[in-house]
Amino acid sequence: MVIEQVSYAVVVKDLYKIYGKSSVALNGLTFSVNQGEIYALIGPNGSGKTTTLRIIATLIKPTRGIVEVYGVNVVKDPLKVRSFINYLPEEAGAYRDLSGEDFVKFMLSMRYKEPDLEKAVEEAISISGLGRDLKRPVRTYSKGMKRTLALSVVLASKPKLLILDEPTAGLDVEKALFVRELIKKYNREHGITVLLSSHNMLEVEYLAHRVGIIYRGKLIGEGSPREIKESLNAENLEEAFVKLKTRV
Amino acid sequence: MILSQLIKREIKAFLKNPGFIISMVILFAFYAAMGSIMRRSVEETQQIILQSNIGLVVEDDSLLTRELVKAINETLDGRLRTYSSLIEAVENTGIGVLIPHGFTANITSNSTTVYLASMIKIDSPSTTIIQAKSGILSQLGTLIEHILPYVVSRVYGYEVQREIAVYIRGSALFYGKQVDATLLMGFLTLITMLPLFVGILVGTNAGYAAQLVAYEKLEKAFEMLLAQPIKRSSIVIAKIIGASVATIIYSIVFLASMFTLAMGSLPTSIQSINSDGLNSLIEQLSNQLGVDVAFNFVVSIAITLVLGLIESGSLGIILGSLASDERTAGLLITPVMFLYIGLALVFTFIGFQVNVVTSIISGIIVLPLPVVYILSLISGETTYIAVSLLSTISTCIVFMAIAVFLFNRDIVVLGLRVRIRKEQ
Numbered sequence A: 001m002v003i004e005q006v007s008y009a010v011v012v013k014d015l016y017k018i019y020g021k022s023s024v025a026l027n028g029l030t031f032s033v034n035q036g037e038i039y040a041l042i043g044p045n046g047s048g049k050t051t052t053l054r055i056i057a058t059l060i061k062p063t064r065g066i067v068e069v070y071g072v073n074v075v076k077d078p079l080k081v082r083s084f085i086n087y088l089p090e091e092a093g094a095y096r097d098l099s100g101e102d103f104v105k106f107m108l109s110m111r112y113k114e115p116d117l118e119k120a121v122e123e124a125i126s127i128s129g130l131g132r133d134l135k136r137p138v139r140t141y142s143k144g145m146k147r148t149l150a151l152s153v154v155l156a157s158k159p160k161l162l163i164l165d166e167p168t169a170g171l172d173v174e175k176a177l178f179v180r181e182l183i184k185k186y187n188r189e190h191g192i193t194v195l196l197s198s199h200n201m202l203e204v205e206y207l208a209h210r211v212g213i214i215y216r217g218k219l220i221g222e223g224s225p226r227e228i229k230e231s232l233n234a235e236n237l238e239e240a241f242v243k244l245k246t247r248v
Numbered sequence B: 001m002i003l004s005q006l007i008k009r010e011i012k013a014f015l016k017n018p019g020f021i022i023s024m025v026i027l028f029a030f031y032a033a034m035g036s037i038m039r040r041s042v043e044e045t046q047q048i049i050l051q052s053n054i055g056l057v058v059e060d061d062s063l064l065t066r067e068l069v070k071a072i073n074e075t076l077d078g079r080l081r082t083y084s085s086l087i088e089a090v091e092n093t094g095i096g097v098l099i100p101h102g103f104t105a106n107i108t109s110n111s112t113t114v115y116l117a118s119m120i121k122i123d124s125p126s127t128t129i130i131q132a133k134s135g136i137l138s139q140l141g142t143l144i145e146h147i148l149p150y151v152v153s154r155v156y157g158y159e160v161q162r163e164i165a166v167y168i169r170g171s172a173l174f175y176g177k178q179v180d181a182t183l184l185m186g187f188l189t190l191i192t193m194l195p196l197f198v199g200i201l202v203g204t205n206a207g208y209a210a211q212l213v214a215y216e217k218l219e220k221a222f223e224m225l226l227a228q229p230i231k232r233s234s235i236v237i238a239k240i241i242g243a244s245v246a247t248i249i250y251s252i253v254f255l256a257s258m259f260t261l262a263m264g265s266l267p268t269s270i271q272s273i274n275s276d277g278l279n280s281l282i283e284q285l286s287n288q289l290g291v292d293v294a295f296n297f298v299v300s301i302a303i304t305l306v307l308g309l310i311e312s313g314s315l316g317i318i319l320g321s322l323a324s325d326e327r328t329a330g331l332l333i334t335p336v337m338f339l340y341i342g343l344a345l346v347f348t349f350i351g352f353q354v355n356v357v358t359s360i361i362s363g364i365i366v367l368p369l370p371v372v373y374i375l376s377l378i379s380g381e382t383t384y385i386a387v388s389l390l391s392t393i394s395t396c397i398v399f400m401a402i403a404v405f406l407f408n409r410d411i412v413v414l415g416l417r418v419r420i421r422k423e424q
């Protein structure tokens, strides 16, 4: 039992999250993420994706249920969980007064000491593709620039598990393609497990090994994009998604 | 039309903000309560002092002084009591007046001024009491000036042709130490200003600390930071230190500008004399009180500032982490700043005895700490310093623990939601 659990990067069992007294965001959610895979959570607005990712990232606590990251309980030992993960929030920004480069240095210094820090910073700088803009203060960045900056930080930190809340939201087509490539590359080359949420079905089909469909705080479907399409007799994920929703 | 829509939206934003409502309620309740406490205590002190007896010592026993005392006593409805020494008089009545040797001779020898000695007992840092008691003494002086010609004519049978001014040389018995009354008044004014000064800085610091949390949330880097493998307590401590450094820089500039202002307003010729004069006054005061005033001022302010910055920093972080956005944070912090400054004002006006209870309270609210420190030194009851420091340190630890606790909760990410229940 214990050995089996450790082979999972994330185990979520019967998870409930109730905001305040009565706002039910998660309603008995159960799913798990295998080590080394890219797992995508999809679902309509307000279905509980961000809530789930925040709980796994130790930002908020579940009302009930079990969440383990590499066998470590997120409630009992959050500090240890944080050493395995990195998290790109839904609205990732950066300190406005810092330059992009200083922000990268600051965030990575929470994890690395010299000389590894320098290497990680260089890596983040190179994948950000921001070039000379990195010397400018973050307050002068566009939304997409801020997002790529934050993304390059979490990628370059090479955690065992990377949690990305809508990583390409707000990015232009080219940037989004570039970011998808990056995620795929880091997953393949560095064995980083990725758990992401997305509204972009193209992206999910392209990236995810497995998809979990969440609706009103519950998982209503799971499998590889192909499995899901076949089982619902749908042309693409979008169609499958709509079909699934009407069934519930 | 457009402008009115814009204005409507701005005002609505304020009115719908729970922080705004809460801050107003707190502010009003607090100042109303404080105002009535202050007014009552000042009135009470003045009443008590106005009705209290006056101790009299007659060194110069003569027909004139006997008649004079009788006349004064009649005017004061029999509130004069005689004692054999000024200390005894002051210990018993709080206000003592002495008619010195040579008083009668002075009157009969055509001199235009006569002197009395006096002593008042002060055992509280309030300037109200010293002012009330000094007031009674000067009333007494005026009374004697008026009565004297009648008494002289009754005793000696001639009219006094000149005006005789009565001077009362004032001294004070301050926690058992004899001090010049004017010096003491200056000292007390200064000492009661300290909580206000500390209050401004500590209040500012709470605001800075709350801002640090609120702005980090606004910049959207907060959630990423919270997911890093660092202890939440490190984040809290960093913020306390960050805010404190800002406040210290601010206070240095504040002090420097106040000093420049004060110096600039004095003519150059006086400046050097003035600082020498000040030094000698401080030296006199130190000798009379038996305490190195300047040194202990600096020490007590330094200790208070360090602890005050930790406490108010933690408080600011608590408020900042409760707030869901920087607007709410700003509104929550306003009453806290006013609270600190208000508490400081209270201590400026009402006197308090240094005892275990006031030491503990002073420790919790930090601001009167320098007053407790210096008064305990003067009265020799140094255990109160330990009590108040212990109380401050405990408060700091509690506040920091709450801040760290909140940083480990959902609330730091989600913010506090005040839901006003609607009756159905």
Ligand SMILES: Nc1ncnc2c1ncn2[C@@H]1O[C@H](COP(=O)(O)OP(=O)(O)OP(=O)(O)O)[C@@H](O)[C@H]1O
Pocket (backbone or CB within 6 Å): A019, A020, A023, A024, A025, A043, A044, A045, A046, A047, A048, A049, A050, A051, A052, A090, B414
């Ligand atoms: N702080 C909060 N207080 C109360 N309810 C909340 C809070 N945050 C989220 N919710 C509710 O919880 C539910 C799930 O929200 P969540 O943000 O997890 O959805 P999501 O799937 O990420 O949506 P989106 O696709 O729009 O990002 C929603 O119904 C939302 O209204």
Ligand SMILES: [Mg+2]
Pocket (backbone or CB within 6 Å): A049, A050, A051, A090, A165
């Ligand atoms: Mg979301």
